[in-house]
Amino acid sequence: VCSSELLLSPADVERVKRGLANTKKWDNLIAQSSKLTGVNEKIIRGIMTIESNGNQFAKSFCCYGLMQMLPSTFASWLKKGTKEENKIISKYVNPSLSNSQIENALLNEKADGYPKIYNPELNILVASIGIRSILDLAKQRTGNENLTHLAISYNAGGGALNSHIINKGYAKSDSATIYKVFPYQETKNYIKLFIRFEWFVEITLSNFNFF
Numbered sequence: 747v748c749s750s751e752l753l754l755s756p757a758d759v760e761r762v763k764r765g766l767a768n769t770k771k772w773d774n775l776i777a778q779s780s781k782l783t784g785v786n787e788k789i790i791r792g793i794m795t796i797e798s799n800g801n802q803f804a805k806s807f808c809c810y811g812l813m814q815m816l817p818s819t820f821a822s823w824l825k826k827g828t829k830e831e832n833k834i835i836s837k838y839v840n841p842s843l844s845n846s847q848i849e850n851a852l853l854n855e856k857a858d859g860y861p862k863i864y865n866p867e868l869n870i871l872v873a874s875i876g877i878r879s880i881l882d883l884a885k886q887r888t889g890n891e892n893l894t895h896l897a898i899s900y901n902a903g904g905g906a907l908n909s910h911i912i913n914k915g916y917a918k919s920d921s922a923t924i925y926k927v928f929p930y931q932e933t934k935n936y937i938k939l940f941i942r943f944e945w946f947v948e949i950t951l952s953n954f955n956f957f
Contacts, residue, residue, distance in 0.1 A: 758938070758939060761799075761939075762795060762796075762939070764799060765794075765795030765796065765799040765800060766791070766795055767800075768795075768799050768800025768801065769791050769794050769795055769800040770800075771800065772794070772800065772812065772866060772870065775866055775867050775870045775871075776790050776791055776794075776870060778834075778867075778870075778871070779870045779871045779873075779874040780874065782828075782830055782831050782834075782871065782874070783831070783871075783874040783875055783877070783878045784878060785874045785877050785878050785881065789877060789881075789893075789896070790870065790873070790874055790877070792940060793813060793873070793877070793900060793940070794812050794813060794870070796936065796939050796940060797809075797812070797813055797814035798811065798812050798813070798814055800812065802864055802866050802869075803860070803864055810852075810861075810863045810864060810869075811863055811864045811865075811866070811869040812866055812869050812870055812873075813869050813870060813872075813873030815863075815869070815872070815873060815876075817849040817852055817853055817863065818845070818849060819876065820848075820849070820852060820863060820869075820872055821845040821846075821848040821849045821852070822845060822876075823872050823873070823875050823876035823879070824839065824841055824848055824872045824875070825841055825845065825848070826875050826876070826879055827841055827871075827872075827875055831871060831875060834867060834868070834871055835868065835871065835872070837867075837868075838857055838862050838865055838867075838868045839851050839852065839855075839862060839868070876900075877896065877900070880895065880896050880899045880900065880904070881896060883895075883904075884896060884899075887912065887917050887918075888917055888918050889918075893921075893940060894921045894924045894925075894937060895907060895911070895917075896940075897933070897936050897937045897940040898910075898911065898924075898928065898933055898936075898937065900936075901932070901933045901936040901937075902930055902932075902933040906930065906933070910927070910928055910929060911924055911927070911928065914927070921937065924937070925937050925938065
């Protein structure tokens with residue numbers, strides 16, 4: 747993407763740099779989730795960087811943990827786990843429970859002294875399951891694992907992607923075009939950070955050996 751609108755500002759650069767450094771402590775869990783779900787480690791790390799700066803106990807509005815999920819989204823994605831993924835999930839929550847029961851367990855039951863929704867192993871894995879689902883749908887629609895679709899779906903929800911991009915004929919448009927037409931400023935900022943993140947890591951931080 748060459749649009750100047752999607753270039754990172756100096757403040758963005760510093761934010762990503764700090765976030766990347768903070769994600770290092772979660773290397774093993776990122777690798778585990780990547781192996782189980784097939785989601786590239788860079789994508790998991792990128793979302794973690796933007797969402798929480800690697801802070802396990804981050805809470806923004808009603809979103810929780812390293813990957814900043816709503817409890818309802820968390821429960822929905824948790825139930826998409828495969829047999830192998832459920833071996834890990836079941837250490838914390840019974841995936842056969844109803845969505846509302848899972849939400850209750852996440853918020854009100856504790857593991858290691860804090861609500862289960864903050865557990866890094868569970869939080870990263872369930873988010874990765876959701877990311878895999880989003881990328882699979884993007885591939886059906888566009889022929890590739892479209893990162894712009896992922897950024898919108900993760901930040902604003904699949905409904906917003908459908909309403910403002912898919913249903914208006916922009917499904918296969920480039921990132922710069924989607925950035926221009928999408929109406930939510932918060933999500934536009936997210937698109938910019940996430941789409942430029944790949945370039946930033948590869949070109950600017952390659953000597954950090956994070957990946």
